[in-house]
Amino acid sequence: MEFALDVLSYVLVLGLVAVGLAVIFALLRVLNLAHGEFLMLGAYSVLFATQSGIPFWAAVVVATVALAALGAIVEMLLIRRLAGRPLDSILGTWGLAILLRQAVVLHFGPASQNVDAPTSADVVIAGIVYPQYRLTVMAIAAAVLLGTVVLFVGTRFGLHARAAIARPDIAAALGVDVRKVAARSFVLGAALAGLAGALISPLISVDPNLGLGYLVPAFLAMLVGGGASVFGVIAGAGVVGGADSVLSLYLSSVWAQSAVFVLAIMLIRLRPSGLVRGRGERP
Amino acid sequence: MNGREVPRLLALAVFAVLAFLPGVAGDYWTGQLSRYVLYGIFAMSLAFLWGRAGMLSFGHAAFFGIGGYVMAAVLLGRLDVGISDPWVALALAVAAAAAFGLLLGLFLFWGGGISGPYLALVTLAVAVILEQGVRGWYTLGADNGLTSVPPLPLGNDPWNPRPAFYAALIAAAAVYFLFDALLASRFGAVLTALRTNPERLRYFGYSVVAYRIAAFVLGGAVAGLAGALFVSTDSFASPSLIGFALSAEVVIWVALGGRSVLLAAFLAAIGVRLAEAYLSEALGPWWLLALGALLMVSVVAFPQGLLATPLLRLGRSLGRVRRG
Amino acid sequence: MLEIRNLRAGYGGSAVLHDVSLRVPTGTVAALLGRNGMGKSTLCKALMGLVPAHGSVRFNNEELLGLSPHAIARRGIAYVPQGRGIFPNFTVLQNLQLGLASRGGRGVPQHVFGMFPQLEPLRGRAAGTLSGGEQQILALARAMVAAPQLLILDEPSEGLAPLIVSELAALLPRLVSDGHMTVLLVEQNLELVQRAASFAAFLEKGAVVGAAAASDLGPRSAAVHRYLGLGAG
Numbered sequence: 019m020e021f022a023l024d025v026l027s028y029v030l031v032l033g034l035v036a037v038g039l040a041v042i043f044a045l046l047r048v049l050n051l052a053h054g055e056f057l058m059l060g061a062y063s064v065l066f067a068t069q070s071g072i073p074f075w076a077a078v079v080v081a082t083v084a085l086a087a088l089g090a091i092v093e094m095l096l097i098r099r100l101a102g103r104p105l106d107s108i109l110g111t112w113g114l115a116i117l118l119r120q121a122v123v124l125h126f127g128p129a130s131q132n133v134d135a136p137t138s139a140d141v142v143i144a145g146i147v148y149p150q151y152r153l154t155v156m157a158i159a160a161a162v163l164l165g166t167v168v169l170f171v172g173t174r175f176g177l178h179a180r181a182a183i184a185r186p187d188i189a190a191a192l193g194v195d196v197r198k199v200a201a202r203s204f205v206l207g208a209a210l211a212g213l214a215g216a217l218i219s220p221l222i223s224v225d226p227n228l229g230l231g232y233l234v235p236a237f238l239a240m241l242v243g244g245g246a247s248v249f250g251v252i253a254g255a256g257v258v259g260g261a262d263s264v265l266s267l268y269l270s271s272v273w274a275q276s277a278v279f280v281l282a283i284m285l286i287r288l289r290p291s292g293l294v295r296g297r298g299e300r301p
Numbered sequence: 302m303n304g305r306e307v308p309r310l311l312a313l314a315v316f317a318v319l320a321f322l323p324g325v326a327g328d329y330w331t332g333q334l335s336r337y338v339l340y341g342i343f344a345m346s347l348a349f350l351w352g353r354a355g356m357l358s359f360g361h362a363a364f365f366g367i368g369g370y371v372m373a374a375v376l377l378g379r380l381d382v383g384i385s386d387p388w389v390a391l392a393l394a395v396a397a398a399a400a401f402g403l404l405l406g407l408f409l410f411w412g413g414g415i416s417g418p419y420l421a422l423v424t425l426a427v428a429v430i431l432e433q434g435v436r437g438w439y440t441l442g443a444d445n446g447l448t449s450v451p452p453l454p455l456g457n458d459p460w461n462p463r464p465a466f467y468a469a470l471i472a473a474a475a476v477y478f479l480f481d482a483l484l485a486s487r488f489g490a491v492l493t494a495l496r497t498n499p500e501r502l503r504y505f506g507y508s509v510v511a512y513r514i515a516a517f518v519l520g521g522a523v524a525g526l527a528g529a530l531f532v533s534t535d536s537f538a539s540p541s542l543i544g545f546a547l548s549a550e551v552v553i554w555v556a557l558g559g560r561s562v563l564l565a566a567f568l569a570a571i572g573v574r575l576a577e578a579y580l581s582e583a584l585g586p587w588w589l590l591a592l593g594a595l596l597m598v599s600v601v602a603f604p605q606g607l608l609a610t611p612l613l614r615l616g617r618s619l620g621r622v623r624r625g
Numbered sequence: 626m627l628e629i630r631n632l633r634a635g636y637g638g639s640a641v642l643h644d645v646s647l648r649v650p651t652g653t654v655a656a657l658l659g660r661n662g663m664g665k666s667t668l669c670k671a672l673m674g675l676v677p678a679h680g681s682v683r684f685n686n687e688e689l690l691g692l693s694p695h696a697i698a699r700r701g702i703a704y705v706p707q708g709r710g711i712f713p714n715f716t717v718l719q720n721l722q723l724g725l726a727s728r729g730g731r732g733v734p735q736h737v738f739g740m741f742p743q744l745e746p747l748r749g750r751a752a753g754t755l756s757g758g759e760q761q762i763l764a765l766a767r768a769m770v771a772a773p774q775l776l777i778l779d780e781p782s783e784g785l786a787p788l789i790v791s792e793l794a795a796l797l798p799r800l801v802s803d804g805h806m807t808v809l810l811v812e813q814n815l816e817l818v819q820r821a822a823s824f825a826a827f828l829e830k831g832a833v834v835g836a837a838a839a840s841d842l843g844p845r846s847a848a849v850h851r852y853l854g855l856g857a858g
């Protein structure tokens with residue numbers, strides 16, 4: 019039970035990270051290698067804000083907004099110039115990732131730091147004792163993911179985004195401003211990654227390299243899930259995150275991660291279009 | 302004269318200038334330079350795969366590391382294959398990297414398979430897996446790596462860095478002219494088509510898969526050669542040679558130099574390493590920040606690479622002078 | 626008035642259209658005829674900004690060339706691509722809602738269902754499950770949702786049963802009957818052109834090589850014989 023909760027919380031956080039990655043790849047063919055750094059910056063924003071005396075939950079909001087703003091700047095200066103050039107996008111965003119990481123090293127130093135959770139209380143559910151903060155994180159992550167799904171399934175913006183993913187030329191000819199949809203999606207993805215980093219900041223040790231640890235699993239989640247639908251990405255996060263947690267029971271965490279990578283590569287190789295098929299039109 | 306001669310002469314000039322460097326550089330820098338030249342070979346192998354055959358191996362250190370680790374493990378007797386001759390070990394290291402390229406290529410490309418950005422991500426994951434594997438494998442020294450790897454028997458004085466430098470330089474020149482000759486042949490024409498128009502290639506009855514795998518094997522073997530020479534020069538095989546960090550670094554060198562020009566990639570590897578050696582002390586953490594910014598700017602504003610454009614232009618104007 | 630002057634367009638360096646000039650007066654259905662591969666679809670895409678083009682395309686005295694596709698759509702130009710371009714996994718209603726992208730607003734106007742009553746009961750169905758004829762009607766309805774001033778139809782009759790083609794033939798003249806809308810109909814189906822259009826231009830090897838009134842388009846007419854190579858045998 020406790021284990022199931024741990025798995026679920028990892029999957030939800032991974033889902034938050036992977037959604038932004040997948041949507042921008044589906045829309046612009048841009049692979050954002052700096053996406054892990056958005057998560058890292060979310061955590062550092064909370065660190066910075068709480069150190070400046072801002073209460074934790076306000077700091078989470080600050081972090082999310084800050085990352086949305088950063089996302090908007092990055093989209094304008096870099097991402098839109100890389101549209102349709104997937105390989106170049108890998109390089110350009112890798113440069114950005116290096117830059118962001120070093121900027122954090124310069125400001126906060128290379129050592130890892132800790133953020134205090136707003137509460138250290140435990141709650142008892144179904145007979146087990148579980149940290150209340152972790153449950154809160156899960157609830158927020160689940161709610162935000164659900165909101166994202168609703169955004170893509172139930173709104174005009176979502177309809178346009180899905181159409182632009184499925185047939186960008188036709189969507190554009192119908193009047194969808196694909197660039198604008200992509201820009202907004204990128205900002206959303208950056209904010210979600212920032213939120214994820216903010217939420218997990220009390221649960222991990224915050225260091226400048228922490229983004230990398232989420233980047234590769236998030237990419238694998240995107241590829242395993244097919245990458246073109248929000249459901250698919252969340253399913254992919256479930257597979258990658260679930261497998262990682264289950265294997266960690268039997269193997270040391272390093273070997274478990276390797277095993278997950280092997281598994282994901284196999285899946286990608288055998289089902290290149292992912293577990294959930296369809297180019298975007300499906301939610 | 303044909304269009305290939307000028308770049309060849311340019312390359313010859315570059316190698317000739319490098320050959321004079323130990324005379325002015327002193328022992329320490331000669332030793333460092335031999336490492337940079339080996340990184341340059343590594344960069345050429347990636348430029349060949351990525352710029353010429355259109356396959357970005359984002360986990361290219363896998364090959365470099367396999368070459369290095371096989372070299373070290375064989376010579377230190379960790380892998381008991383009964384070989385103590387360093388040259389045989391070198392051949393074995395290259396063969397191992399090539400074999401890995403073959404297996405990985407078969408797995409990735411057989412029956413359509415993976416290409417483009419997916420290939421980049423999957424190869425990256427492969428390198429990460431290998432790094433973690435090496436870090437957990439005690440026969441290979443785990444996190445500490447393998448130390449005291451015996452050098453290649455070049456000259457009698459183990460403290461003289463020049464023989465190793467010239468070995469590296471000769472290897473670099475050999476690799477350059479091998480790739481150059483290959484690219485000038487029909488094989489090269491097919492590779493270009495592989496990059497630009499695989500559908501048409503298939504239409505004309507070529508096996509796209511076979512050429513992809515062949516390029517992968519070759520690129521892997523040369524990276525393995527660089528890795529093996531590096532480990533014997535450095536006498537140290539560490540997990541950082543096989544994983545994510547070096548993979549990302551070599552991609553940066555090649556991108557900054559220019560992926561489609563082998564000489565540009567070679568020079569960029571040396572140049573970035575030199576700059577790092579000089580500047581990282583003066584700039585501290587700002588060095589990496591500047592490198593990241595440079596990479597971004599170069600991808601957006603100079604997608605051909607920072608060195609390739611002037612090199613190509615120089616080659617063209619030299620060609621004009623020769624003709625005129 | 627749609628005015629195309631000296632239009633050149635193509636794909637990645639190789640030109641498909643060399644010199645296309647064409648005028649379509651407001652309130653008419655103009656047809657563009659041409660054999661396979663002559664560049665008809667390329668012309669449609671060039672008008673929509675989907676392929677790079679040079680020359681001039683003016684609609685109601687505004688230059689369209691150089692605008693991006695969504696900006697062109699927002700100037701009241703609707704396009705039904707060859708093969709219909711519906712989104713098979715979206716519902717009929719969602720496909721129609723996409724038609725509003727160029728105009729804004731939320732609800733699909735009821736008059737669309739008035740114009741195309743057969744779509745009303747299908748609103749919730751996935752568009753991919755519709756018959757070919759229903760899909761073509763859907764594509765047309767989606768274009769009409771935004772109440773366009775210019776409608777570009779790329780071979781709407783392709784793959785349709787004769788009965789549905791004749792429905793289409795009856796429908797198109799009605800669309801322009803109030804004199805506000807203009808239709809550019811790209812076709813290979815002579816009968817449809819004859820019934821729906823007021824005149825036809827002929828596209829050959831990337832240029833407009835002639836024109837004829839719709840009444841002169843009989844299968845044995847000189848124009849058809851000359852430009853389409855039909856009717857000879």
Ligand SMILES: Nc1ncnc2c1ncn2[C@@H]1O[C@H](COP(=O)(O)OP(=O)(O)OP(=O)(O)O)[C@@H](O)[C@H]1O
Nearest residue numbers: 636641659660661662663664665666667668707780
């Ligand atoms: N995406 C593309 N890239 C390259 N060439 C293309 C592309 N689309 C079409 N062509 C070429 O351009 C030429 C004109 O094509 P186009 O589709 O405009 O012809 P068409 O008149 O519409 O033919 P059809 O009646 O078959 O629809 C053809 O030779 C075709 O091969």
Ligand SMILES: [Mg+2]
Nearest residue numbers: 665666667707
């Ligand atoms: Mg056509």
